[in-house]
Amino acid sequence: MSTRAARILAGDQRTGARLMRDLDDGLPEAIEVQKALFPSTGRAFVLGVTGNPGAGKSTVVDVLIERYRRQGKRVGVVAVDPTSPFSGGAILGDRIRMQRHATDDGVFIRSLATRGHLGGLSRSTGDVALVLDAMGYDIVIIETVGVGQDEIEVVGQADTTVVVTVPGLGDEIQAIKAGILEIADVLVVNKSDREGADNSVRHLITMLELRGHDATPVEIVKTVATSHPAQGIDDLILAIERHHARGSSASDAAARKKKRARAQLGDVLHDRLRRAADAALAAHPDLVEQVASRQLDPYSAADTIARTLLKP
Amino acid sequence: MSNPRKIRILVAKPGLDGHDRGAKVVARALSDAGYEVVYTGLHQTPEMIAAAAVQESVDAVGLSIMSGAHMTLFPAVIDALKARGAGDVLVFGGGIVPDDDLAPLRAIGVAAIFKPGATTQEIVDWVEATIRPKLAS
Numbered sequence: 391m392s393t394r395a396a397r398i399l400a401g402d403q404r405t406g407a408r409l410m411r412d413l414d415d416g417l418p419e420a421i422e423v424q425k426a427l428f429p430s431t432g433r434a435f436v437l438g439v440t441g442n443p444g445a446g447k448s449t450v451v452d453v454l455i456e457r458y459r460r461q462g463k464r465v466g467v468v469a470v471d472p473t474s475p476f477s478g479g480a481i482l483g484d485r486i487r488m489q490r491h492a493t494d495d496g497v498f499i500r501s502l503a504t505r506g507h508l509g510g511l512s513r514s515t516g517d518v519a520l521v522l523d524a525m526g527y528d529i530v531i532i533e534t535v536g537v538g539q540d541e542i543e544v545v546g547q548a549d550t551t552v553v554v555t556v557p558g559l560g561d562e563i564q565a566i567k568a569g570i571l572e573i574a575d576v577l578v579v580n581k582s583d584r585e586g587a588d589n590s591v592r593h594l595i596t597m598l599e600l601r602g603h604d605a606t607p608v609e610i611v612k613t614v615a616t617s618h619p620a621q622g623i624d625d626l627i628l629a630i631e632r633h634h635a636r637g638s639s640a641s642d643a644a645a646r647k648k649k650r651a652r653a654q655l656g657d658v659l660h661d662r663l664r665r666a667a668d669a670a671l672a673a674h675p676d677l678v679e680q681v682a683s684r685q686l687d688p689y690s691a692a693d694t695i696a697r698t699l700l701k702p
Numbered sequence: 703m704s705n706p707r708k709i710r711i712l713v714a715k716p717g718l719d720g721h722d723r724g725a726k727v728v729a730r731a732l733s734d735a736g737y738e739v740v741y742t743g744l745h746q747t748p749e750m751i752a753a754a755a756v757q758e759s760v761d762a763v764g765l766s767i768m769s770g771a772h773m774t775l776f777p778a779v780i781d782a783l784k785a786r787g788a789g790d791v792l793v794f795g796g797g798i799v800p801d802d803d804l805a806p807l808r809a810i811g812v813a814a815i816f817k818p819g820a821t822t823q824e825i826v827d828w829v830e831a832t833i834r835p836k837l838a839s
Binding site for chain 1: 706707708710729730732733734735736737738739741742743746747749750753754756757758759786787788
């Protein structure tokens with residue numbers, strides 16, 4: 391095994407953080423380290439936290455870190471913020487809410503930018519979570535960007551997905567039912583000291599009931615993550631544990647592992663094919679020219695390029 | 703092919719003063735220049751800054767210091783980075799620093815100081831001249 395992989399398995403923060411960066415930048419040598427780490431992963435409990443912009447995801451994560459640390463667990467966090475489509479830059483500010491854990495060696499927080507990837511995560515998020523798993527963090531929390539209706543990629547990465555919403559979104563809560571609400575294993579109504587919290591909970595219950603009798607149960611937890619002490623967080627931890635326990639029968643665990651493996655493999659495969667397709671496209675300026683002058687339609691041009699890709 | 707490396711910079715506000723406008727303007731300007739900027743907010747200790755710099759594997763740490771404590775805070779951050787094996791992370795800064803202090807700060811390893819009146823473009827130019835070449839290898 392490479393010294394890099396060995397250091398990461400020993401929990402070395404500097405080496406782990408550098409590998410995360412190489413993975414984020416898509417360096418081929420980083421993939422070789424991942425290959426060496428992979429057999430030692432799969433031990434961490436991966437918790438996804440998603441929800442509307444401004445719902446308080448980072449603050450909820452901050453108090454979750456505190457509770458898990460009190461239980462003696464080591465916690466890794468991957469927090470994703472959007473990349474500006476104009477500048478390509480990003481301001482990664484999720485750490486601000488978690489700074490009291492900055493010097494706790496049992497907590498590792500990594501900020502990532504989406505770098506143009508859709509779905510609420512960066513392309514590298516799964517890889518970075520895997521490094522945290524390999525470093526020995528018991529719990530890996532993935533915090534998505536603020537999402538709307540269909541950024542649901544986190545489901546493929548997480549054992550349990552928590553959707554954070556807030557009172558007063560009214561019809562917008564209706565709007566999320568088609569998207570992120572359906573992926574929730576646990577629903578959180580944060581800032582529930584605000585007016586309309588009980589109304590929001592009733593809305594959510596109604597929508598959950600629409601799913602029919604054989605749907606898996608989803609608990610709704612009211613929290614005030616900014617109060618001292620934070621309210622509802624013990625309930626949230628218990629709801630997460632109950633969801634995890636429900637899925638921990640041997641057959642459920644196997645199904646979940648398979649689902650994760652499929653998502654993981656699919657991500658890598660799609661990424662490789664996308665790169666190959668981009669390269670093949672760059673190698674065929676002639677076809678681009680022909681489509682531009684309407685001599686050729688894009689469908690036939692794509693067929694031609696796809697044939698070169700699939701050639702053994 | 704263009705370099706796939708993205709420059710990452712931590713912008714932090716150590717010490718007790720609450721004037722974070724400058725830090726926010728710089729964070730915004732660096733982001734507009736295409737860098738990923740980790741912003742950690744007010745009242746950071748050198749230990750917190752060094753830990754975040756390691757976990758975020760940044761190329762550089764930019765400190766905004768208005769309190770007059772620069773002769774204490776810059777060395778403390780540099781020492782904390784070294785203690786965590788991250789002595790290669792560049793430390794630069796801005797704020798109210800008297801001319802007499804510039805040479806001693808450079809001597810302890812502060813890579814650049816941007817005084818009041820410096821434009822954000824000067825900071826971006828410095829990043830391009832100093833950090834970009836390191837990533838090319």
